[in-house]
Amino acid sequence: MESSFAIIAEPNRRAILSLLASSERSVGELERRLRIPQPSVSKHLRVLRDAGFVESRVDAQRRVYRIRPEPLMEVDAWLAPFRRFWSAHVDALERHLDRMAEAPPKKGKRR
């Protein structure tokens, strides 16, 4: 598992990070909120921790996880050269997301 990009390619991991963005949480909380089996949560947290996305604090039997910003900063930095493409027209994203919503993921669409 290499880059920060590969880490956040996993939907459940992104969900975990998004939850931790608002506040730190224990494994059990994440498990309940996301409806993901506990071993799976622990596995993803392990990956996230090894990659530096989160760190844990011990609270009795609980392990409380919180965000570490550095790897996400890295992603943010990579995006920089592309921002010039949209810094102007801000609502293109909205249109794009709308299109994603309706369009069933087509294959082999020629252009």
Next chain:
Amino acid sequence: MESSFAIIAEPNRRAILSLLASSERSVGELERRLRIPQPSVSKHLRVLRDAGFVESRVDAQRRVYRIRPEPLMEVDAWLAPFRRFWSAHVDALERHLDRMAEAPPKKGKRR
């Protein structure tokens, strides 16, 4: 291949996008610049196009590819809730990247 995040998880695809960020390029150009076999470049371009990251223009036998911003905007938008973690201390990224550079990707590092 689902999310935009999965698409940019691949290093060669990120390299292609980074090259296209500065200007549009033909398949051959990408092949030479990146030292990647041609079928591989075409495959990645196919994935990128299907996911909306690039579009192509025909120039004689050449296909010239250029960036389409929407999927990257999506990634940028996902990052928004995390920005509060680093909008203050800007140089944490630099320290992080330094650490990445020296530290050989260790396994099982406890915290």
Next chain:
DNA sequence: CAGCAATATGCCCATGTGGTTATATACCGG
């Protein structure tokens, strides 16, 4: 110390994906 709660690990399997090689297709110049 027993027993329970919370979390981490190990193992196995199914699946997806990138690399590679060979081949097909498209377009050009002569």
Next chain:
DNA sequence: CCGGTATATAACCACATGGGCATATTGCTG
């Protein structure tokens, strides 16, 4: 029309990874 160039597609394989289940570990409480 031919040969060559540029790109796309197909078929195959090796490998990593996420899910699921069972089990190990750790710490609290009575």
